[in-house]
Amino acid sequence: MKVDYIALSIPVFFILIGIELGYDFYKKLKYYRFNDSISNLSQGIGSQITGLFMKTALFFGYKYIFENWRLFDLPDTIWTWIILFIGVDFFYYWFHRMSHQINALWAAHIVHHQSEEYNLTVALRQSWFQSWFSWVFYLPLALIGFDPLMFVTLSAFNTLYQFWIHTRTIKSLGFLEHILNTPSHHRVHHGTNPKYIDKNHAGSLIIWDKMFGTFQKEEEEVYYGITTPLASWNPVWANVHYWAELWNTAKKSDGLSDKIKVFIKPPGWFPTKLGGFKPAPEIDTLNYKKFDSSYSRNIILYVLVQFIIALVAGSALLFLYSKLEMIPIICAATFTILTLLTCGALLENKSWLKHFEFARLILSLFALYLFRDIAIFNTLVISVLIIQISSLIWFYYLQNSLFHVQKTPSV
Structure with missing residues (x-):
């Protein structure tokens, strides 16, 4: 039986958000804003709803390869579970890293980075379309012979692990910082500071970033969000705005080659005609402002x-x-x-x-x-x-x- 562990965890998510919100209010930390939190949670609800129309098809895609093309019949032992856990985390790292380095993938993943705050509601701010391609990165596990239900279970727990690291209330975990993805490491990942961009792609284990050269320690203050702020609370626009930007850039580009490159090059890439690559700007700390709205x-x-x-x-x-x-x-x-x-x-x-x-x-x-x-x-x-x-x-x-x-x- 395939259990949706993420859906079952929703009450726990809200309890933990309530605890952090209470702590934030008590300490007057101002980590939460009403409009931002509603926007983050709306993305989470929308992600689960749109996922209903794809999750069965995606599960059967993995299952088909397992049943027809698997190379090995693996035993259901603790060692198989441990190896699969490491495998899921390894392929998550590469899916996540590529989602930051290929525009067409970033167009979906960008949703998770749009919030200019950093709290537990940000963990639930998920793309409505990311799961439509992320599963492809895990197909080698099906080919090796890891059971689909085992994969779904560990993939869900890899996602669940990442919920609690979206917090500013935990500063450091000591020696665990060398092994696990922690709140400190993940705060860096959400930063728009140029030195923090495209760093710390880990799911559960930070070792992959250290092995493949994408690790960055948290040092100066992190400024959260994306380099060009969304400046909107519209959940639909949040999921399509970068696609619109890419489409407009492609229309302005000369030649089929440049038009294709718009979608497969990293964020910030533009054809020479449009000025070439545009690196992330330095943070203007004196004039930095967050998008906000006021109402009755x-x-x-x-x-x-x-x-x-x-x-x-x-x-x-x-x-x-x-x-x-x-x-x-x-x-x-x-x-x-x-x-x-x-x-x-x-x-x-x-x-x-x-x-x-x-x-x-x-x-x-x-x-x-x-x-x-x-x-x-x-x-x-x-x-x-x-x-x-x-x-x-x-x-x-x-x-x-x-x-x-x-x-x-x-x-």
């Missing part, structure tokens, strides 16, 4: 409620999708993504939101009516119906204050 308490409350609705809907879909037909799955996934889009648009005070939100709420009521007879939803329909009608009324009275909010920078 009522809007914050509305965003929080809608986000919780999306979280509940997405979590329910993750645990119930195997019992549902495809059409209800698509409708539930669409509802969740559109609700997350609403949260991002509210945080940016987008003018198109007024009509979009009314349409979203009315369509969600219509969808509830259509699926009222699905037994698995019966206990949820009434409560969700009440919440959506309440949201419709709430938004009607809230809209008058939506378009008078000014964006302000935050240091």
Whole structure:
């Protein structure tokens, strides 16, 4: 039986985020911002939702090679598990490193690096499309003969390990810094400081970076994010904006060769016509500002409620999708993504939101009516119906204050 350990860990993730948030509030560290955290968590929910439509196909891709082309029949022993753990971590390193060195792969992976903060919510900020290609890097393990369920289990735990290293509250782990990927090492990986870029690609073991020359110790203060800030809370735009940049660069490039190179060269590469390679700029510490927005308490409350609705809907879909037909799955996934889009648009005070939100709420009521007879939803329909009608009324009275909010920078 294939168990989704990451989905099962979601409650633990939120408990740990709550603990770190409480510590942050108590110590007045200001590691969290409401808009940034909502954006990070929205990416995590969206990643799990879009993954539902690919994970089975990807699992069977690995399984097909294992069943038809494997070279060895490996025993189910502790040594096989240990060797596979090392193998998973090794190939993760190369997948991760290539995701920073090939533009087409970076276009997906960039999502994880967009946050200008560094806390446990950043760990959940995952690309919606990265898993569509990352599995290819692990196929040598299937060819060797490592069982698919063993691979899925250890791959999940490799991902789970990386959750806790997205924190600034842990400074150093002493001698473990020489072996494991730690919060200190991973803070470097998320830095936009030129000396930190493309360093520390490790999953669980930092030894790979030390072996292959990509290790960098944490020294001066880390400035987080990407070299050209996203400057948006829109979860959909976050996943496609770099593709749009690459496409525009390719259109401006002369010749087929340069157009192809735009997608396979490292980030920062441009044809000679467009100025050639552009290295990461040094951090202007005196004028450094983070993208931020300000809004009323009522809007914050509305965003929080809608986000919780999306979280509940997405979590329910993750645990119930195997019992549902495809059409209800698509409708539930669409509802969740559109609700997350609403949260991002509210945080940016987008003018198109007024009509979009009314349409979203009315369509969600219509969808509830259509699926009222699905037994698995019966206990949820009434409560969700009440919440959506309440949201419709709430938004009607809230809209008058939506378009008078000014964006302000935050240091």
